[in-house]
Amino acid sequence: MKKHLLLTGALAGLMALGASGTFAQNVAVVNGKPVPKARLDALAQQLARSGRPVTPEMQTQIRQEVIAREVFMQEAEKRGLAGTEDFKLQMELARQAILVRELFADHQKKNPVTDADMKAEYDKFVATNGGKEYKARHILVEKEDEAKTIIASLKKGGKFEDLAKKSSKDSGSGANGGNLDWANPSSYVAEFSEAMIKLNKGQTTDAPVKTQFGYHVIRVDDIRTAQLPGFEELKPQISQQMQQQRQAAFQQGLMEKAKVE
Known part of the structure; x- marks a missing residue:
């Protein structure tokens, strides 16, 4: 009799261990069907990737959401909605979206933007935008005679x-007295830039400057060495831009290789 009790106790202990293991793997059991904890973890990871902190309170909300989805899903399956053509089509579209997202994530993971890549890009930026910056004003008109009249008025x-x-006719700068603020000469079309850099501080063009936009009268208010942000400051922007460029090139390459009839 004592031996039988011992065996019964041992079996009960094993069943308890098995039950605790099951609950450790599942969030809950809904209508006899286990809801795996992996669903909760996946939703939590999605929130974390979007930048939202997963607090203990949020974990509780996620658990409630996972359980609610299981309840609703069971009811939908009971009604046969999983067999409809519309559901199958939506599932295929969702499958495609997830696979495409995973493809791009895999490509990004295997082709990371390194610090050396970003520094090289930053050096190009400095080479293009370094040197002098000009604080200029301009008056833009359609006809050369109008520009000459304005120059004459300025001399008087x-x-x-x-x-x-x-x-x-440049309404943006015109309303602000022609002010173009600080800019690198490369920011302007070639004819404008070439005329501007010939001017000293406080000097105005003696003749109209023709560009594709019309005729300009240009005055330089000030000149300074270019004030460029440092590498560390621009690093996040450079990283994002380079990742986008690589993804775009990857997508374009796949499209060009594909045989579409």
Whole structure:
């Protein structure tokens, strides 16, 4: 009799261990069907990737969400909705979206943007945007004679800012007295840039400058050495831009290799 009790106790202990193992793997059991903890973990990871902190309170909400989905899913299956053509089509579209996302994530993982890559890109940026910056103003008009009249008015003491507000067809800068703020010469079309860099601080062009936009009267208010942000400051932007460029090139390459009839 004592031996039988011992065996019964041992079996009960094993069953308890098995049950605790099951619950460790599952969030709950809904209508007799286990809900795996992996679903909760997957949702938590999605939230974490989106930048939302997964707090203990959030874990509770996620658990409730996972259980609710199981309840609703069981009801949908009971009604035969999983067999409809519309459901099958949506499942195929979801499958495609997930696979494409995984493909791009895999490519990014296998082709990381290194610090050396980013530094090389930053050096190109510095080479293009370094040197001098100009704080300039301009008045843009359609005809050369209009520009000549404005230059004559300036030589007689006319105020550049007032003439810009009155006559410039560049409404953005015109409303601000022709102010273009600080910029590198490479920011402008070649004809404008070439005329601007010939001017000293406070000097205005003696003749109209023709570009594809019309005729300009340009004044340089100030000149300084280019104020460029440091590498560490731009690093996140450079990384994102390079990743996007690589993904775009990867996608384009796949499309070009594909045989589409």
